[in-house]
Amino acid sequence: MDRVAKIFGVHDRRRYVTAIYDMSLEVGEGEFVCVLGASGCGKTTLLNIAAGFVRPTMGAVYLDGKLVLAPGPERGIVFQEHALFPWMSVFDNVAFGRSLRGEGRRAVAAAVERHLKMVGLWAYRDAWPKDLSGGMKQRVAIARALCSEPKVLLMDEPFASLDAQTRKEMQVQLEAIWQETRKSVMFITHSIDETLLLADRVALMGGTPGHLIRMFDVGLERPRDETSTEFVRLKHEVIVSLRASMSQAVPGRWAHPIGT
8 A cells, every 4th residue: 555544534524634644555466564553543434445445635546556345255354353254154254255256166165165165164164153252263264364375464453352362373374374375465453463463564554544553574483472572572672662652743643624
C-alpha cells in the first residue's frame, strides 16, 4: 500500500476524523508481516483497506501491480471471530469459497481434505461449528481462507479472544502452517510477544491518527525462544519505540471536509 489515508465523517458532518495518515507498507512474497499497535490506532481499518472492504480516501493498494478496488479471492481473510456459517458442517465451511467458483466436486473435496489435515481437523469434517472449541473454530477459519489458494492471507487479531494457553498453541500451529505454505501474511495484533514469535518484519503503528512509527526486522531463528537474550532485547526496543511515539503529535487527526 502506498501513502494510504482514511478519513471518516463525524455525525455532525462539520468535521472529519482521520483514522490513518500517510501509511505505506509492503508485504513481500512469502513474507510474514505483523502490524503491531494499541487498540484504536487504525490497524483493523488498515486491514479492511488491504482486503478491499474499505476504499482509502487517499493513496492506493496494489497486489502484484494491480490496483485493489474490492474484495477478491486472491486475498484470504481470517477475522477476530471465526465467522463460520453455523448451518454448515466443517467440511462445507472450508469448501465454500471453492464451491462458489464452480470447481468440480472431486477437486473441491481434495482441497478441503488437504487443508483440514493441515490444521489437524480432518477427523472433525462432519462436525458443526457449535460443537467446536474456540481454537478449533479458528483453525477451521484458517483452513477455509487457505483452501481458496489466496496469494495473501490477511489476519485481524485472530487469536485475541482465545485463552492464553490456546493462543500459544495456535501461534505454534500458525507458524507451522506458514512454514508449509509460505503464503504472504499480513497479521494484525496488539501483542508484542505474538508479533516477535511470528513475524519476519514488524510494522509498528501509533495513533492518533494511525501512522507508521517504524519497521523492525525481527531476524531471530525459528522456532523462537521468548526467554532468549535477543528476544528480550528486541521486545525492549519495541516497547521503547511505542512509549516514545505516545509523546509525538502527528498532524491530520481532524480534517475539514474535502472541497471546503
